[in-house]
Amino acid sequence: MLLNNRATLLRFLIARLGNAEEAEDALQEAWLKLESAAPPGPIAQPLPYLFRLCENAARDARRSAARRAARESRWAERDADWSDGEAATISPEQIAEGRDQLARLERRLLALPERTRAIFIAFRIDGASQSAIADRHAISVSAVQKHLQRAYRLVAEVQAEENSRTDAGSGSA
Amino acid sequence: MTSDSDMPDARTLDRIEAEAVDWLIRQRGDMSERDWLDFTAWLERDPLHGEAYDRMVEADLDLEAIAISGGLQAANEDESDDEVIGTPLSRRGWFAGAGMAAAALILGILFWPADAGPDWERHQTLAGETKTIELDGGITIAMNGGTRLELDRDEGPLVRLAAGEASFSIRSDRPSSLRVEAGTLSMTDRGTVFDVIQDDAGTRVAVAEGAVLIDPAGKGAQVALTAGEAFAFDRATGVGRRSAVAATGVTGWQHGALQYSDAALATVARDLARNIGAPVELEQNLAGRRFTGTIRLRDDPVETMSETAGLIGATATRTDGRWRLSAE
Numbered sequence: 404m405l406l407n408n409r410a411t412l413l414r415f416l417i418a419r420l421g422n423a424e425e426a427e428d429a430l431q432e433a434w435l436k437l438e439s440a441a442p443p444g445p446i447a448q449p450l451p452y453l454f455r456l457c458e459n460a461a462r463d464a465r466r467s468a469a470r471r472a473a474r475e476s477r478w479a480e481r482d483a484d485w486s487d488g489e490a491a492t493i494s495p496e497q498i499a500e501g502r503d504q505l506a507r508l509e510r511r512l513l514a515l516p517e518r519t520r521a522i523f524i525a526f527r528i529d530g531a532s533q534s535a536i537a538d539r540h541a542i543s544v545s546a547v548q549k550h551l552q553r554a555y556r557l558v559a560e561v562q563a564e565e566n567s568r569t570d571a572g573s574g575s576a
Numbered sequence: 577m578t579s580d581s582d583m584p585d586a587r588t589l590d591r592i593e594a595e596a597v598d599w600l601i602r603q604r605g606d607m608s609e610r611d612w613l614d615f616t617a618w619l620e621r622d623p624l625h626g627e628a629y630d631r632m633v634e635a636d637l638d639l640e641a642i643a644i645s646g647g648l649q650a651a652n653e654d655e656s657d658d659e660v661i662g663t664p665l666s667r668r669g670w671f672a673g674a675g676m677a678a679a680a681l682i683l684g685i686l687f688w689p690a691d692a693g694p695d696w697e698r699h700q701t702l703a704g705e706t707k708t709i710e711l712d713g714g715i716t717i718a719m720n721g722g723t724r725l726e727l728d729r730d731e732g733p734l735v736r737l738a739a740g741e742a743s744f745s746i747r748s749d750r751p752s753s754l755r756v757e758a759g760t761l762s763m764t765d766r767g768t769v770f771d772v773i774q775d776d777a778g779t780r781v782a783v784a785e786g787a788v789l790i791d792p793a794g795k796g797a798q799v800a801l802t803a804g805e806a807f808a809f810d811r812a813t814g815v816g817r818r819s820a821v822a823a824t825g826v827t828g829w830q831h832g833a834l835q836y837s838d839a840a841l842a843t844v845a846r847d848l849a850r851n852i853g854a855p856v857e858l859e860q861n862l863a864g865r866r867f868t869g870t871i872r873l874r875d876d877p878v879e880t881m882s883e884t885a886g887l888i889g890a891t892a893t894r895t896d897g898r899w900r901l902s903a904e
Contacts, residue, residue: 528833
């Protein structure tokens, strides 16, 4: 199943990750996952399922790269490798800095209208459909999308500020 | 920032970011083969597209973490200028924090007359009810349904979780010495969020943020847990086990999401029972099965149970208010 679609999936991964080497690695990861955790029963639509596996592998690849770049201190705790049962070596400074970053982001997010935040929670955490959310608030689906756009764009903006702050090495706060 | 004639203008960057968010949102739902090929084509059109998409994936992770830990729920003046079409539905569930807290206040804090000994406050929630308690020192206790705890505000404070589930969040500049159950948990950093479950099987502690020292047997032998770690103490065997959990899922019950990674179905069944407020039993033919995934708690327990049954490959039946899951 994977072999038949290899070319299509590889092309997707190259476009997604920007280079063939990482794409090959990610495809390999997806294949391993497929072999080790085969889903129970037949899959209704094989190709979308495979694409999804590849997308997840691509995200993992980005996560690893970000960890190596030591830029993502706020995820140091979350991503630490606990598999050998020992506490990962994360410094208290890293933990504190990571927590500060998230706290700053949280403060900025609270400036969003309550409805925007509620819509995000409904969509992303509760798993409600956009049309269900639109019905509940008596607004259009495109209005729901505007709310979601707002939340994501604000976070991307704050993250960009944090990253340029880290790059510049300035500690102004 | 220096200007660069190769850089696309602000409007183009704006469009690219909006398209990236659109794709991210689309991916949360079902994507057809056509959708994935369109996504590939979009990515191929310009390397900036993929970069923008990566940024939105990062944004999504932070948003999820903050949302699940309750960081998005404070009220403020609603400035939305959406055009209203039709009549809004009013169902609780999405403003769970506000609505349920109000109901809990009415059903109330029950005080027993003081015995000789510490002056305990007793707090109790009914099945399906939640309650929040604020203590000095930036401590917030969120109680899930069917939970009983006793509290002495002056001694530590000291919380005895008799049954059920409570999440603890400590936001403070100074280390806090909060004691829970038989152990001593001392916070070692500025912000700590952890969840404790106490039921027939024993005690489970999971940490979402910060670091927590626990003393599972009350004998001074301490175990350090940090974010993404859990410790389960089995009452029957006296054995404690450390495991990894998704830090963002630890207090997920407050927002209707229970996350599991290779958990025993018996654990899932107990958690479900506590959250829907009705007994959930497992048929023998499900014994030994493990579950990895997320269970959404819907307003209607019937929806929750039927979705859960689908996820684990079982059928759910209800008799006299008791649920039973059995393999298909």
